[in-house]
Amino acid sequence: MWDYSETVKEHFFNPRNAGEVGEANATGDVGSISCGDALRLQLKVNPETEVIEDAGFQTFGCGSAIASSSALTEIIKGKTLDEALQVSNQDIADYLEGLPPEKMHCSVMGREALQAAVADYRGEEWKDDHEEGELICKCFAIDAVMIEDTIRANDLRTVEQVTNYTKAGGGCSSCHEGIEDILTKVLAEQGVEFDPEATTWPEPIPSETIPAPTTGRLTNLQRIKKIEEVIESVRPALQADRGDIELVDVDGNKIMVHLVGACAGCQMAGMTLGGVQQQLMEALGEFVQVIPVEKKAVHAVAGA
Amino acid sequence: MSKDISGGIYLDNNATTQVDSEIVAAMLPYFTEQFGNPSSMHQFGNQVGHAIKKARGQIQDLLGAEHDSEIVFTSCGTESDSTAILSALKAYPKRKEIITTTIEHPAVLELCKHLEKEDYTVHYLKVDGKGRLDLQEYKSLLGSGVAVVSVMWANNETGTLFPVEQMAEMANQAGVLFHTDAVQAVGKVPIDLKNSKIDMLSLSGHKLHAPKGIGVLYLKRGTRFRPLLRGGHQERGRRAGTENAASIAGLGLACELAQKHMDFENTEVATLRDRLQDGILEAVPNCFVTGDPENRLPNTLNIAFEYVEGEAILMLLNKEGIACSSGSACTSGSLEPSHVMRAMDIPFTAAHGTVRFSLSRYNTPDEIEKVIDVIPGIMTKLRKLSPYWGEDGPVTNPEEAFAPAYS
Numbered sequence: 121m122w123d124y125s126e127t128v129k130e131h132f133f134n135p136r137n138a139g140e141v142g143e144a145n146a147t148g149d150v151g152s153i154s155c156g157d158a159l160r161l162q163l164k165v166n167p168e169t170e171v172i173e174d175a176g177f178q179t180f181g182c183g184s185a186i187a188s189s190s191a192l193t194e195i196i197k198g199k200t201l202d203e204a205l206q207v208s209n210q211d212i213a214d215y216l217e218g219l220p221p222e223k224m225h226c227s228v229m230g231r232e233a234l235q236a237a238v239a240d241y242r243g244e245e246w247k248d249d250h251e252e253g254e255l256i257c258k259c260f261a262i263d264a265v266m267i268e269d270t271i272r273a274n275d276l277r278t279v280e281q282v283t284n285y286t287k288a289g290g291g292c293s294s295c296h297e298g299i300e301d302i303l304t305k306v307l308a309e310q311g312v313e314f315d316p317e318a319t320t321w322p323e324p325i326p327s328e329t330i331p332a333p334t335t336g337r338l339t340n341l342q343r344i345k346k347i348e349e350v351i352e353s354v355r356p357a358l359q360a361d362r363g364d365i366e367l368v369d370v371d372g373n374k375i376m377v378h379l380v381g382a383c384a385g386c387q388m389a390g391m392t393l394g395g396v397q398q399q400l401m402e403a404l405g406e407f408v409q410v411i412p413v414e415k416k417a418v419h420a421v422a423g424a
Numbered sequence: 425m426s427k428d429i430s431g432g433i434y435l436d437n438n439a440t441t442q443v444d445s446e447i448v449a450a451m452l453p454y455f456t457e458q459f460g461n462p463s464s465m466h467q468f469g470n471q472v473g474h475a476i477k478k479a480r481g482q483i484q485d486l487l488g489a490e491h492d493s494e495i496v497f498t499s500c501g502t503e504s505d506s507t508a509i510l511s512a513l514k515a516y517p518k519r520k521e522i523i524t525t526t527i528e529h530p531a532v533l534e535l536c537k538h539l540e541k542e543d544y545t546v547h548y549l550k551v552d553g554k555g556r557l558d559l560q561e562y563k564s565l566l567g568s569g570v571a572v573v574s575v576m577w578a579n580n581e582t583g584t585l586f587p588v589e590q591m592a593e594m595a596n597q598a599g600v601l602f603h604t605d606a607v608q609a610v611g612k613v614p615i616d617l618k619n620s621k622i623d624m625l626s627l628s629g630h631k632l633h634a635p636k637g638i639g640v641l642y643l644k645r646g647t648r649f650r651p652l653l654r655g656g657h658q659e660r661g662r663r664a665g666t667e668n669a670a671s672i673a674g675l676g677l678a679c680e681l682a683q684k685h686m687d688f689e690n691t692e693v694a695t696l697r698d699r700l701q702d703g704i705l706e707a708v709p710n711c712f713v714t715g716d717p718e719n720r721l722p723n724t725l726n727i728a729f730e731y732v733e734g735e736a737i738l739m740l741l742n743k744e745g746i747a748c749s750s751g752s753a754c755t756s757g758s759l760e761p762s763h764v765m766r767a768m769d770i771p772f773t774a775a776h777g778t779v780r781f782s783l784s785r786y787n788t789p790d791e792i793e794k795v796i797d798v799i800p801g802i803m804t805k806l807r808k809l810s811p812y813w814g815e816d817g818p819v820t821n822p823e824e825a826f827a828p829a830y831s
Binding site: 133149155159160184 | 736743752
């Protein structure tokens, strides 16, 4: 049985705003039926003020999916669309007094439904390149897709490296076999055999710097500045924990950062790469992926 | 017999069972005055040795084994499964193939997946929409390269029974060892191992009202065997480790009681199960029984409720004091619904809403009526929330009407 908070249970047993909204002028459908979670969010937006006057949901899903949907509608009612877009998945989870790590995706789904509904209202196309893999590290909520991409981006060879880059495996360490399996698979694609006893750090393959495509309403310069602002804003918290984070490069929707010092293994769940990624997505209003990269590239870019 | 149902209604007996109070009483002396090590050369140990011998005989009777020495005590069903499969691979080192099914318990399936990484070839027999195997496909795979066949006697989720005696016969003719994971079947269906070609069989105590932490591997005399745990001479060197005497005594009595209640299980319990099935199917639209209802355990009922999700169902049932389990992805924290439902090609919109009701001889008609009363309201409540559900039925073309972004 999941260890759900009382608030999660309360919102599941007595969901707020369940059902269709009579005069809805915005709808967002997100989720995945194969995973067993799908959500339709409907909003009634005042065209003059852009205030969300009513919100309702229909959810096919587990207890926390229904509770997250209920919480979302409660949070956004009365807000303007721009205010509502500031609501993060962490806000939804906090409103519910926390969710088990395996269930955080329910709050992500809520946030994405909101983005989809707002895009629907504004006549924009909402596209999500959200890709979710099997949850590997339960201590830091890191999934297989994140681990695979990080291995590829940095040419990683060992579990220790994966932990340094993603934190996966830095807690209870029961997922080390799972990480080794991913390493074996990804390395095999490159024709390399995974060596469980490897200790050396191979030279990184320098990634080509491709100019970021223009996205949304931000110019490239604005976009980079925004990214820098977010990175700067999280640094004090990391520095307080004897760590640091530096922006290395931006390549399309991939944002390369370098984690320094104690960050790699620290226990600050809120400041995991996932957390930074979420903050960046919120600031930029687009899907981005944060990938931790090798030091050497950092010195070239960060210099000072 | 009337029973107070305010303490909750337990319909999750395929997960684990309540230890019979008579069994608890039979175990207690082995925690106190009968604490000796059965290997010891004194009276303290000697009496425990006699208790273990008695239990071995009781288990032999239930399984219809020819010799009591064919009973090897282990710690659980999973250990028995691992011991059987790994033993066959060690005993036949030139054979690099395993035959099993897509709907096995993880105790077998995960081990097989792991063995694939060690360069064994595993053939996973597919099932049809009712969870039945294709024996022609099975026959075509049997050959001198196969070290062992491992097929469950009854599926834990649907209760579907497999023709393991016939399959063991076929394996035997092909000169291949046959193992069956019978943890769900033992005590519920008659078993007569001396007249079968089953070489190895796993059972688990806690599925038949004995405690957790005790299992058995039946090993037919003459079967080539390599132990998993080496050490002391316990279990004739086939499973080292000081005997779990109290649990062994408990399991022995549990087997004797299971034998005694076998008829009851197949008449009274089956009747309650059928009543539950009919009651639910009649009261709830858009639901269906999964597996093969003509060929299943007497205590098991698995129903797929369309357009609702299983964990949500379980939480609402739990609020009513009713305990069941589900094949939804969310109940396990995985990204896919139960592999058994997927193997039978049950659509996602139904597979996530599967609920398993598994009864025992302790359930009463009152309890079953209570469940039948409660279920329709739960489905109405959850379907009202479901984007696939309209006013009083699924929306037209549900999968098109609601096709959310990303998958």
